[in-house]
Amino acid sequence: MAYSLLVMKFGGTNMQDAQAIRHSATLAARSIREGVKVVVVVSAMAGVTNQLLRLADAAQSGDIAAANDEIAAMRTRHFTAAQELGAAPDSETVREIRELHETLRQAVYGVYLLRELTPRSRDLIVAFGERLSAPLMQVALEGQGLRAHHLTGGQAGIMTDAHFGNARPLPGTYERISDRLGGLLGAGVTPVVAGFMGETEEGAITTLGRGGTDFSATIIGKALDADEVWAWKDVDGVMSADPRVVGDARNIEVLSYGEVMELAYFGAKVLHPLAVTPLQESGIPLRVKSAADPDFPGTLVQEAAHNEVGHPVKAVTAIRRVSLINVTGAGVLGVPEVVASLFDAIARENITLLMVSQSSSMSNVSLAVQSADAGRTLTALRRTVTGELNIEEQPGAAVLAIVGAGMRGQKGVAARLFGALAADDVNILMISQGSSELNISVAIEDAQVEGATRAVHAAFGLGEPVSAAD
Ligand SMILES: Nc1ncnc2c1ncn2[C@@H]1O[C@H](COP(=O)(O)OP(=O)(O)O)[C@@H](O)[C@H]1O
Numbered sequence: 001m002a003y004s005l006l007v008m009k010f011g012g013t014n015m016q017d018a019q020a021i022r023h024s025a026t027l028a029a030r031s032i033r034e035g036v037k038v039v040v041v042v043s044a045m046a047g048v049t050n051q052l053l054r055l056a057d058a059a060q061s062g063d064i065a066a067a068n069d070e071i072a073a074m075r076t077r078h079f080t081a082a083q084e085l086g087a088a089p090d091s092e093t094v095r096e097i098r099e100l101h102e103t104l105r106q107a108v109y110g111v112y113l114l115r116e117l118t119p120r121s122r123d124l125i126v127a128f129g130e131r132l133s134a135p136l137m138q139v140a141l142e143g144q145g146l147r148a149h150h151l152t153g154g155q156a157g158i159m160t161d162a163h164f165g166n167a168r169p170l171p172g173t174y175e176r177i178s179d180r181l182g183g184l185l186g187a188g189v190t191p192v193v194a195g196f197m198g199e200t201e202e203g204a205i206t207t208l209g210r211g212g213t214d215f216s217a218t219i220i221g222k223a224l225d226a227d228e229v230w231a232w233k234d235v236d237g238v239m240s241a242d243p244r245v246v247g248d249a250r251n252i253e254v255l256s257y258g259e260v261m262e263l264a265y266f267g268a269k270v271l272h273p274l275a276v277t278p279l280q281e282s283g284i285p286l287r288v289k290s291a292a293d294p295d296f297p298g299t300l301v302q303e304a305a306h307n308e309v310g311h312p313v314k315a316v317t318a319i320r321r322v323s324l325i326n327v328t329g330a331g332v333l334g335v336p337e338v339v340a341s342l343f344d345a346i347a348r349e350n351i352t353l354l355m356v357s358q359s360s361s362m363s364n365v366s367l368a369v370q371s372a373d374a375g376r377t378l379t380a381l382r383r384t385v386t387g388e389l390n391i392e393e394q395p396g397a398a399v400l401a402i403v404g405a406g407m408r409g410q411k412g413v414a415a416r417l418f419g420a421l422a423a424d425d426v427n428i429l430m431i432s433q434g435s436s437e438l439n440i441s442v443a444i445e446d447a448q449v450e451g452a453t454r455a456v457h458a459a460f461g462l463g464e465p466v467s468a469a470d
């Protein structure tokens with residue numbers, strides 16, 4: 001297909017040092033030289049986002065020395081990359097990187113003085129990772145003889161609500177992006193946008209949630225009505241399981257938007273759970289591609305499901321560090337209002353419910369949440385419900401899910417899953433099937449999850465090559 005406009009996203013691994021950034025720039029340059037207009041969206045250098053989160057916490061707890069040490073290490077990394085990419089010491093880029101580091105240092109010092117780290121100030125600090133890598137990509141593209149210009153998410157027009165740490169694009173953002181980037185593209189300049197970040201209408205910096213650069217790229221893809229969005233990764237594409245856990249995981253050629261959302265929701269780190277939502281509205285395909293093997297087709301994510309014969313399940317994935325919250329007692333028995341108030345309390349706290357199950361006698365409700373959210377969940381529930389209810393946390397769980405549109409209407413899929421888990425001596429704590437029949441999920445002991453993932457992958461033959469497709 002002859003493309004006219006592509007959005008290309010480069011993740012942390014593809015931005016980790018000068019060599020990786022240069023390689024990423026050549027991947028964009030290949031298409032640009034063929035006459036394709038490309039918008040490049042970049043993540044922070046690998047590890048930098050975690051480092052920023054760590055140093056912000058250190059400053060808040062009073063350890064400014066630790067925070068400054070981390071900033072100094074990061075600064076060296078950015079300057080080294082700039083130098084290796086050929087930026088002169090007196091160049092605009094080097095000056096800008098210096099200024100950004102100085103502003104970061106001041107923001108972190110403010111946190112230290114106040115001993116206060118609000119979600120808003122955390123977003124300001126954590127977005128420096130992407131703001132610092134975008135100029136590096138500009139230098140690398142210029143090194144390829146191209147004209148490029150880097151922008152923050154806000155400058156590119158990404159306008160969000162004020163849910164710091166988990167912001168969502170506002171409707172007007174799409175026209176804004178199209179206005180702001182259209183001019184550059186028209187003038188033959190490649191925009192390089194700092195991913196993961198946006199800006200509220202008042203100009204406060206927000207972030208879109210971990211892994212959010214995928215989401216930035218698809219928001220921009222929709223705004224510009226791109227032919228496709230390409231997410232370059234350090235893996236072949238979306239695979240039948242996390243390749244770090246399952247040695248014979250294989251690449252999935254085609255996935256529907258719905259399947260990819262389920263996979264991302266159930267823990268496959270490869271894409272942000274909301275990344276495909278802007279594309280879903282416009283039907284723009286997303287390709288997950290391997291930076292190491294650019295001619296490999298990777299995974300095509302599109303509207304229609306593509307069911308492989310004999311493979312009702314396409315992938316197995318898991319969410320680690322989960323807690324089950326068990327609500328028991330006579331007060332739950334036959335009182336739907338109690339159950340409603342539990343959900344209400346959780347919704348108000350903005351806690352993601354991973355699984356829910358209620359016993360048929362209605363005397364017990366179990367909820368699965370990320371262990372990081374368990375404390376807040378317990379407090380919210382205990383505050384809400386009155387009467388004779390027992391609310392307890394059972395930590396140390398994980399949620400394992402199988403995903404695939406082919407399981408819709410297929411008998412025996414759940415039996416195969418449970419059989420594989422039983423044969424691996426895995427006890428099931430909770431079961432749930434989405435009404436869309438795109439997934440079946442089970443809560444199990446976290447300590448058993450890697451073995452269970454391998455067992456389920458083998459039971460569904462996910463490592464075997466597929467012969468035919470309909
Ligand atoms: N089903 C899966 N398919 C591919 N990769 C997966 C899957 N599940 C987990 N991963 C992990 O996701 C990683 C890629 O995601 P990530 O590091 O966020 O990409 P990037 O930072 O390049 O955007 C891989 O290294 C892989 O270990």
Ligand SMILES: N[C@@H](CC(=O)OP(=O)(O)O)C(=O)O
Nearest residue numbers: 011012043049210211212213
């Ligand atoms: N840097 C951010 C955003 C992101 O998308 O990163 P990556 O593409 O490396 O997963 C994060 O770590 O969450």
